[in-house]
Amino acid sequence: MDPSTTTTDASAIGTLLQSWEKGLRTLSMYLPNNPVRQQTIEALQEEISGIWQDLPDLRLAVWETGLEWESEIVLPVGEKAESLAWTLFQDGIRWIAFTPGVEEEEIFTFLGFVQRARTLTDEDEDDLRTLLWSVDFQFIRYKVAELEQGGEEAMEDIVATDLAPRPTAEEVRDAIREDTADEDVDGQEDTPTPNAPVNLEEFDSTLYFLEKAEIDYLKAEVRREYEQHLSKKVLSMLFNIFEQEPAEDTRGEIISVLQDLIPYLLNSGDFRSVAYVMSETHVVFSRVEMLKHHRQLLAALTMTFSSPEAVEQLLEALNVAMIEPLTDEIDELFAYLRPAVLSTLLKWYGRLSNDELRLILKRAMNRIAEARPDVLGAALESSERVLVVKALELVEESGLEGVGDQLVGLIGSDDVPIRNVLVRALGAVPTAQTMRALVTLMKDTDSEVRTAAARTVAAKRFKGALPALEEAVLGKGLRSRDLTERKAFFEAYGIIAGDPGVSKLEGILLRNGFWRPEDSDTRACAAMALGNVDSQSARIALQRATKDKDPVVRSAAMRALRGDPV
């Protein structure tokens, strides 16, 4: 289109350029997220778009006095510090042209550079020309003062050629090939012609021709490239495609690829990527509409990963250190295990020889058991003995609550080792319910269980155990049991009964006459129990016993007074 035939006049161009100058100020004042800045950008875009209806491009000559369009100054230089024309002229720009499309983005980059150029000092290495050069503008062309060879007329020539379409990459390559072919035909040429392709010998090709900063930059980029988590990026792309491509075949293929990839990622120890698949699958589940069978396949993907067989494979590989991922990677992956896998983890916990792995596994089991006590409860109710024992040990070690009913239910177990671990587990979760269960276990058929239960209620100072303890201490049954059990019961009685129990214990301690005398061991146990009662009456009773004829009783009383263990 010939500019002379357009309906746009110089005043309209002047107005447009003035708005650019105003826009410059606004853009420099407001942050990118500011609505005023956004409004300015939209207004500028609208104004520029308007002129393309009449003009094929906007060509401006830059003079010391202002910007010239069609031989007319349309934006005179006013206040130099704020003049667009002056900034361009000062930095050597002598001609500039804008073409449609510039309003999309480039005009704002250009105005940003103009604003930045104004703030540069002589110490800065940059100026407007270098800033403009750093960006390969597609819709802005300009000429600088050094290129002027023949005044205005020459400039017009340059303008004409410069706005001609750029040669394509293929055209450039063809031209180089032709030039090279010519050179080959002409024979060896020592002096390159001005049109010859780039001669590398003209450049410094020594080892250190790059600046240190450039070498550092290259090294950093290479390092960054190699440090990238490639598999995660690939997986991310797969999930993106899954979200964006609703085609059944595409999604089906992606699911199939994921199914194939997971075992290989696991085998190579890339647990972080598998965890990523699990997390992204959850995301896709919640936000993507998909076919029912795709949903089922994705669900199966996460379900299979938590299957006992899969978890066993995983633990076996980790245990024998076939694969050695980082601890936090394993933690991250285990977080995606389904609660139902707790049984498998419990069974494996005892078999693991790798201490670090045991710790990780314990964390995972605790996490599941805390979140889902019902799953732990199911393990406690299992018919598999090893599973019950491991579940009890987990309760004992971690003090997990919410499984009181299942623990109490195990009181009737006919497996003595299970009842032994049960006592410890009950003690680890001290509630009224578990303490009452311990009182019941004080009457267990097994001596070891009874002893452990008595010691546990003593340690927890459970007052509710007092009647049962008193019955045992004063009754005949305890007298026939082994010394360890007797000691445990007397000690527990002393601790829980306190001063009110002194008279009863004193009666046992000092019963040495002809009428139903107590045996030495039982009297010594009573002395030990009195040693656990911190009262004056208990000390008086013990002092009397220090003069007893029975050396066992005498010794026990003295030790109790000293606070020594019996």
Place this chain on the structure above:
Amino acid sequence: MSVPTNTADETAATEEQDSDDTALRVRGRAFLLALYKAMRSITLYPIGNTQVTESLDELTSTASEILEADDGLEVRVSYELFYVNNTRLRMDVENFASFGQVLRSWSQAGIGLLRVDDDPGSWEWKSFVSELVRFEQTADGADRAVEFQRLIESLGVKHITGRSTFGGGH
């Protein structure tokens, strides 16, 4: 233009082929898992232990099943994939560790191709697996597979051949 359709015979042949492949995959997977179990039990227990005996019996039995059904047993490794008689076995989350361990031991011994002729019997399998789990290359630069093969042949193994994939002509 008419769309070509399979004839009934072609369809039946395809289905039969699929069915054969599926059966071979099942047998191939059982063989590799049995090999893994044998490797593990020989590593953990003394040779005379019941666990070892049972695992070797299982290995012998799974190998025999393939030999009978397919007239041969050839297991090839390519890019961490197992091919049993040219049928690819799929690694999944329920066998990745077992397959991975077998892959590692084969790699250690330089084996890319395992060929089983006739029925080696439990004794040959025991020698093969025992050497496989403890094989360490001795001669620098020597072909590990060749070295391993010499070793098991010296023990009397005649029906099991381990080769590197290059040496095996694949």
